[in-house]
Amino acid sequence: MKVQFPALKGTIGKRDYYATTMALSEVPRFFKFNDWEQADPALRAQRVLNVSRVPDIAKYILDNEDGYIFSSITASYNAPVNFVPSDPDKRVGILEMDLEDMEFIINDGQHRAAAIAAALKENPDLGKERISVLLFPMEDLGRLQQMFSDLNRFAHKTPKSLDILYDQRDNLSKLTLEMSERVPALKGMIDKEKLSIPLRSEKLTTLSALYDANAELLGSSVEKPGTPGFNEKVDRAVAYWTEVAKVVPDWERVKRGELRAPALRQEKINTHGVVLRALGAVGSELLENHPQDWRQRLQVLQDVDWRKSVGTRVNPMWDNVCIVAGSVVSNRQARKATQAVLKHRLGLQLGVQERQIIGNLERVGRASAQDDGHTQNQLDAPQLALDNLQLVGRSEATNG
Secondary structure (H helix, E strand, O other): OEEEEEEEEEEEOOEEEEEEEEEHHHHHHHOOOOOHHHOOHHHOOOOOOOHHHHHHHHHHHHHOOOOOOOOOEEEEEOOOEEEEEOOOOOOEEEEEEEOOOOOEEEEEOHHHHHHHHHHHHHOHHHHHOEEEEEEEEOOOHHHHHHHHHHHHHOOOOOOHHHHHHHOOOOHHHHHHHHHHHHOOOOOOOEEOOOOOOOOOOOOOEEHHHHHHHHHHHHOOOOOOOOOHHHHHHHHHHHHHHHHHHHHOOHHHHHHOOOOOHHHHHHHEOOOOHHHHHHHHHHHHHHHHHOOOOHHHHHHHHHHOOOEOEEOOEEOOOOEOOOEEOOEEOOOHHHHHHHHHHHHHHHOOOOOHHHHHHHHHHHHHHHHHHHOOOOHHHHHHHHHHHHHHHHHHHHHHHHHO
């Protein structure tokens, strides 16, 4: 039985290939997944399929049936082909293969193909749509491995800030962008492209850091723009971060040109993502548990010492909280510890693990005060980090 594909014949890298389209319903029929996991890595033509990625891609298709998009699947074929050119352009025609002999190995796009198969089970009507496919003649294992390497070598994930800026489907992205324009201290001061702030940048922080902070403040589920729910959450975020800017006056000083942003980032931690996320988290609790007087309670943060160091030593308030071995860190442990410190300062109720984190910090502080100010702190710091990491891990395992 002959199978025919509309095709455009081209040449790249001195090799002929065919650009065609296939119905989504044909993808699971024609593309089979090799069990690469059982093969020696040196004998594989592809990486092992990461099945945990497939549901997310399938959900993307099903949630955005009127607007999803994919790049081409690239595959190598191992079967005789017959290209029948058309008039007047000999590069355009019909590609014929024998169904019984047809064999494909996916060079790029195996997760897309697996997700398409999964999405079709939920909505078979998607099978009528078509995806572009690039077909190359199969040579040998070395060529297959080289194709995989070449196709992935220069692939580079876009920065999270740029994803947030361009994502028209993420309501929290739109909320964060609108909020950043309405908070005076933040307007024009957010880097909307990079994941981390360049050393000499005059911006305060990144869009991705502000996005994560808003997720802590409001939760990740946000209603569509234009709805009352969306407007209410935008107003809530604007009100909160405007008030935070009043109690963290360095932000306004940068905005007014009285302080350079690079100098602020060098000397203090109050623009770092780990602190913004903690501020978002404590804001969520303030707004929920103290809706009438949260602004007054927030005034306590005016007295927080945001400096990274005091004299020649790490600021004791942040040592082994979000500054470890002299560097600001933003891992899960640091985020939880920073949140616990700010909640403790604001007089908010602490959870069991948060009380233990504060207790560990106070224990090390007392020990450090009793000796020469260096030895005991250095001895206890690794154990403190391990203790707090174990606390966070147990907390998440319990909640999960």
